[in-house]
Amino acid sequence: MVAALMNTRVEPHITSAYHTAIAQYNRATQYLDLEDDLVDFMRYPRREFTVNFPVRRDNGKIEMFTGYRVHHSTVLGPSKGGIRYSMDVTLDEVRALAMWMTWKCALVNIPYGGAKGGVLVDPKSLSLRELENLTRRYASELIPLISPHSDIPAPDMGTTPQIMAWIMDTYSMTVGYSVPAIVTGKPINIGGSQGRTEATGRGVVICTMEALKQLGKSNKSKTNVAIQGFGNVGSNAAAYAYEMGFNVVAVSDIYGGIYNANGLDIPAVLTHFKQTGSLTNFPESEPLTNDELLTCRCDVLIPAAMENQITEDNASRIQAKLIVEGANGPTTPEADDIIDDRGITLVPDILANAGGVVVSYFEWVQDLQSFAWDKDEVFRQLQRIMVNSYYGTVEVAEKHQVNMRMAAQITAIQRVADALKTRGFYP
């Protein structure tokens, strides 16, 4: 499958995340003056690991599960990337997400390569004890691959700080001493960082504010924002956007969303969601579907759920003038072209949602130094890196006369290629 994909043009209408990642890479490398062997090397994942492992269910029965961990690149440093629990996990999806992690870390200039992991499971179908059993067994299967100096996992879709705590404990019990730096996104009482939970959503809103400044729209209360996905990224983006004075008109999760043209009271939505586990029946709102959310009347659209949400089927109906990608790979290459032709500004995932890995990096640094920073310091440094990365990408976009996605990819790929040239091919 990999070899076939590597050497052929990506077929239109096929929208697996890996096709998207490879299509973006193929497009970006055309702007770079790189030797073919470098281009080839960076296209391949460095290693791929598949594990099939048993988990004891509460009824005493053993069930087999499949998980993956892919290291796309270790050129700039240890590989870094989240772990996803979802029924949509495939090796191809993990490959794509690992590749995007490589570009994301390079783009924001943190010394990591890219990785990703996933288990094919619906975490909601497991009891807490089963979830812990599954996590600990998956973590122990990953031990040949992970360490604080080689590969550092983090949360992603379907995984939580508690799951990171179980991974940290499993690794620590195996080596015989506590190793907080083995994962990021942990609870604060075992070495997690202040601000990590909010970091990705906050970074998305920082990019939104910079992009709006550039578009000459600075009146936040008149800026309507719609957010797809109400998990870690979506809910924290909604909370920070509200705090910054934006009018958040729509939010949604997998079951659908809620809309209020005058703006939702986001702190009240968060309380309602915490109490009921759902967005539905929130007072002073009307229900809307995820498709309606993506195409609703708004100025800013933040897809913060999952891949392949903005496609050639809905891209021409999007009303937002600015799209800021909270999720990884929410837009297909075909939709990208439509969005570009329509003059809609798009801040790409590897820039917009990099706040998570930036604060994960801070967490790792704090753990390695056994020195905790306060929240103000974390947010100050996050702001600095996000704003610098944003304008660095704008500069490349202007230089090459390309859109922000292409500029972000060009910047990142060039950085990895330069490091690779300096290091040389081993042996």
Ligand code: NAD
């Ligand atoms: P999460 O599991 O906390 O939340 C996912 C949200 O998306 C939930 O509200 C879920 O109901 C919703 N959802 C799932 N499938 C959907 C669908 N088909 N339609 C609409 N909504 C759907 O996950 P998360 O950590 O918030 O991650 C969301 C996205 O952001 C993913 O693409 C992830 O890779 C990316 N991301 C996450 C982080 C992070 O720090 N958590 C960092 C960078 C990127």
